[in-house]
Amino acid sequence: MQIIQPHYHAIARTAQDYEKMAMSGVVAVCEPAFWAGFDRKYAGTFVDYFRQISEFEPTRAADYGIRHFSWVAMNPKEAENTTLSHEVLEQMPQFFQNPNVIGVGEIGFHKTTRNEEEIFQAQVEMAVQHHQLILIHTPHLGDKVRGTKRTLEVLAGLNVDPERVWIDHVEEHTVKAPLDAGYWVGFTLYPITKCTPKRAVDMIEMYGRERLLVNSSADWGPSDPFTLQECVMELRRRGHSVQDAIEIFHNNPCHFLGQSPKWDIKPVRLEEIEVERPVLTPR
Template identity: 50%
Template sequence: MNFIDPHIHMVSRTTADYEAMALAGIRTITEPAFWAGYDRGSAAGFRDYFEHLTVFEPARAAKFGIRHYCWICLNPKEAEDLALARDVLAIVPEFLDRTTVLGVGEIGLNKNSRNELAVLEMHLQIAADRNELVLVHTPHLEDKLKGTRLIMDAVKNFRIDPSRVIIDHGEEHTVGEILDRGFWAGLTLYPVSKCSPARAVDILETNGTDRIWLNSAADWGVSDPLATVKAANEMRMRGYPEETIRKVFHDNPAAFLGQSPKFAG
């Protein structure tokens, strides 16, 4: 089976990870723009990062037969500085035009502050104006429930079709509301702070397998670029048929991402 990992941060991973992912059957990945672990000092720093996402990573992935797409934005962890945000937002449309960029992401909230919300709204305006797909980061841990609700309200205010928005990093207390409001839901397989494979499959069992994708969000933290393959194995151990596993790890993300004409599988 060909896997799609629709949320992974390969700029933080090694080339050996690409090799392991290819051997495990991961053929397509999408990489949202995110936080580097430190705050960048200027829009020029983001320009370099966006170049990396749109030029270097697709070429590095292609050497292993992996298709690499990305998403462009200023991530919510660097959204408190409104002046920097405005400078970065000014260069975002230039990169959204590139052939491997599928939309705006990962935008959202981190600590649920007023400035973060303002920068989220700036991104949503760009997405609405250009009819872009949107990939949303929801906050960590204790901030997730409140942030998820604030984000969904903000998207609604911009009259963006929720079927073109994935609300990622959903967990037991948020996935039901995300799906009920018409959005796609992402489950992230990440040690300690997000879902284990077993819990993610539990969420599928209680919420169904429609409009849901699973991803690793592997990055510079303790994380696992093969997490999607391990979750598929969890489903297999529980007795799921192969067509359901394929739906979750290939067909669902392909259906969402395929709303962009740039996505070729």
């Protein structure tokens, strides 16, 4: 089955991940810009990081027949440093010309501070101005409800088309409001701190498969890109069809990401081919 991994931090992963993903059906990955595990000091460091994920990573993925797309952004955690953030934002538009860059992300809140909000809003406005898709991170654990609520309030005050916005890392307590407001949502399968494959399938069964993306967000922390395949298995073992799985794990990413003219992977549909049985002729 063909699978698209819509949120994947390849920079933090090994070539073996690419190899095994290719062997297990992954045809494309999308890499948002994120926090490196430490706060960076210089805008130039971000520029090189954006070059790495938009120019070098596609070549690494291509070695395994996987397409690689990327997003550029000042991530929510480092957005607290507004001076650095504005310097980075000045550099971002040049990357929108890159053939593999499909939008601005991941942006949003980490601790839901005023500084984060200033940079979040500036990046949403930049994305709209440059016709870029938007990927929004929502906070982890105890801050998730407050951060998601504020995210929706900020977006409501801006001129954004909800269809072009993906709000990621939603869970049972935050999934409904973004869906009701017309946004795309993402379930992030992450050991311990986010959603599990079983719970993701629960939410698919509760809310339907429209406007949702499932991802592993595999990064430098404890994470596993193959939770996506585990989720496919969980869906199938509950009796959902292969086509259902294709719709969720391949076609939905195509529908959302296909709003960018750079995304050229098309939705697929299983076809039953009637094979004419060969006539056995006696010897």
